[in-house]
Amino acid sequence: MPHVSGGGGGRSGRLVYGPWARPGVGGKFYAGSRIHLNDPNDGTDRYLGSASLAKTNKNFARSIVITTIIALFVNFFLGVGFKLSATKLDSSEYLLPVISDDAGVISDKTELDGLLSEYRELTGIVPVVYTVYEEDWKATGANSLSQYALYKYMALTSDERHFVIVCSVPKDKTSKAYKIAAAQGNETDSIITTAIYWKFLGTFKLGTLKGDDPGKALCCAFSFAVKDANVKLNPTLGNKILTLFDNIPLMASLIVFLVIYIVLITRYVKTRKAGFETLRDDPRLA
Numbered sequence: 452m453p454h455v456s457g458g459g460g461g462r463s464g465r466l467v468y469g470p471w472a473r474p475g476v477g478g479k480f481y482a483g484s485r486i487h488l489n490d491p492n493d494g495t496d497r498y499l500g501s502a503s504l505a506k507t508n509k510n511f512a513r514s515i516v517i518t519t520i521i522a523l524f525v526n527f528f529l530g531v532g533f534k535l536s537a538t539k540l541d542s543s544e545y546l547l548p549v550i551s552d553d554a555g556v557i558s559d560k561t562e563l564d565g566l567l568s569e570y571r572e573l574t575g576i577v578p579v580v581y582t583v584y585e586e587d588w589k590a591t592g593a594n595s596l597s598q599y600a601l602y603k604y605m606a607l608t609s610d611e612r613h614f615v616i617v618c619s620v621p622k623d624k625t626s627k628a629y630k631i632a633a634a635q636g637n638e639t640d641s642i643i644t645t646a647i648y649w650k651f652l653g654t655f656k657l658g659t660l661k662g663d664d665p666g667k668a669l670c671c672a673f674s675f676a677v678k679d680a681n682v683k684l685n686p687t688l689g690n691k692i693l694t695l696f697d698n699i700p701l702m703a704s705l706i707v708f709l710v711i712y713i714v715l716i717t718r719y720v721k722t723r724k725a726g727f728e729t730l731r732d733d734p735r736l737a
């Protein structure tokens with residue numbers, strides 16, 4: 452910042468501007484200063500605006516330290532509360548995947564059955580696929596397709612290791628208003644997380660929007676599920692890092708703290724700039 456340096460010794464008082472004081476005037480260079488003042492007749496060294504600069508630096512450093520401590524604390528607990536890996540479920544080898552295509556919309560059951568079997572072998576989770584006409588499931592009294600999927604799960608088994616997917620299609624085959632919902636057992640939660648479930652549904656819906664029939668769209672969704680399960684069940688460092696992106700609260704927290712850091716740095720730069728501009732107008736520089 453601008454400063455007044457004392458030299459004494461009979462020199463005439465004058466003000467010198469520039470990043471370096473001229474030789475023979477008794478000036479000094481102070482890192483961070485933009486305007487340098489030499490007042491050899493003053494017996495002390497003074498720094499114009501040094502108090503405000505020190506306060507700005509101190510407040511900025513304190514804000515960064517406090518924010519960092521809070522960020523580490525919050526993200527540590529969010530990270531610990533989220534499993535970076537999972538283990539295969541110990542399900543019976545007699546529990547096999549099932550495809551029940553009551554609506555007759557799965558054109559290639561062989562491909563889908565192969566993916567379901569691969570998923571079951573990899574995770575221990577038993578996938579079951581039902582297709583049903585929208586008018587038929589609504590006639591059961593279910594309030595939603597999700598509730599109907601839960602009814603199908605409860606009617607199918609009493610264990611907690613199944614993943615039951617229900618695909619609803621209108622009886623009017625000219626319409627492609629396909630819907631999908633699923634129910635899963637409690638023991639599958641470490642593999643089929645909320646984030647993965649929504650990605651699974653999104654993959655299915657994207658396929659239908661591209662014109663795929665429900666069977667092909669389900670193949671795409673289970674291809675994604677197999678890849679994700681491979682990451683979770685093979686806990687290498689790279690895979691653990693990848694699974695962090697499935698921790699929605701942690702990702703949200705990281706984004707929030709990144710925005711806070713950007714705001715703090717921006718304000719600090721603006722404050723310093725405003726301080727320098729104020730010094731330029733200081734009457735002592737006239």
